Amino acid sequence: MVNTTGRSTALPSPLTAGPCSQPQMMVVCPVKSCCFSPDGRLIASSSSDHSIRLWDVARFKCLHVLKGHQRSVETVSFSPDSKQLASGGWDKRAIVWEVQSGRKVHLLVGHCDSIQSSDFSPTSDSLATGSWDSTVHIWDLRVSTPAVSYHNLEGHTGNISCLCYSASGLLASGSWDKTICVWKPTTNNLPLQLKGHTIWVNSLAFSPDELKLASAGYSRTVKVWDCLTGKCLETLKGMLDVAHACIFTPDGKLLVSGAADVTR
Incomplete structure (x- = not known):
């Protein structure tokens, strides 16, 4: 189990986006979320600097810096097969990434407030996102185009803080x-x-x-x-x-x- 403190943290980190160059120690913005991949090989971490980093656990090496969010990234979650990563944050958007290449696969737009939680279904064909708009969206990821449909689960009267x-x-x-x-x-x-x-x-x-x-x-x-x-x-x-x-x-x-x- 890994957890975050919400404080600024010194980490090996590249100076440019994309695949990481030789890591250097630098102070980065607060880490907001982190998780292991199901196969145990990777850790994904998200930050208030709008980015996500993918780390090789065995070598403690940064493999990718994923950029696409416009505000703080509050949640990251791997698909059960470890091939995809979902992220969401204060820009009200969720993004699904291909882990191996770092390529953006889906941009999910539909929530009216910050996305604070996410989780893939066991078959990896749908993604649940929870928002401060008090709804849970279930996104259908089976389509090959960036446009993804969703349906709402409504039953809460407050911000959605966690999903499982x-x-x-x-x-x-x-x-x-x-x-x-x-x-x-x-x-x-x-x-x-x-x-x-x-x-x-x-x-x-x-x-x-x-x-x-x-x-x-x-x-x-x-x-x-x-x-x-x-x-x-x-x-x-x-x-x-x-x-x-x-x-x-x-x-x-x-x-x-x-x-x-x-x-x-």
Whole structure:
């Protein structure tokens, strides 16, 4: 699990856009989002300098600097096959990139406010984006042209702060309205709405068997929910500061959370 601090960070970084030249240490703008590729080979990081960087994990080398956004880039996410990367931010646009070449594949325009979260479907043929316009858009990526259609999932009354697909295609969304919605995106059906957080939801993670959903609130707690009944099974406490992230281990036996207090 990787996480960001939102502070300016010293990183090996090129001085020009495109494929990175020999890295040099320099102070860059705050890193807003980062994630590992599913195959574990790459890390993508986004920044308030409007760019995304792709890093080789083994060599800690910058492979590409992706430029196309006009304002701070708030979210990045890899497709399950690690071949595509999605980004979104304050320019209200999402971009889908080809990882190997760094080429822009799709420009997705339709949200009315900042895009703060994104996640690919398990088959990589659609992308979910969550915005401060309180909607989730599901983009159909199966077309080969840059113009991509989408449909809305409406059920929240606050900013969408996090998204997470399950292996079977369920989609969970967390919001500033303190609720979590669990969707069947193909039917626009909303089978579950989970209530219990006292402040907005920061992070979501399905267990590998999809029986449980973990949620980290912008508080010192992480909740675990029953995906069949919507019942809160556990409220985990012990962090000294805000819980920023949560994720299950691949075998589903452990739940890992990250917080500003550098514990857990």
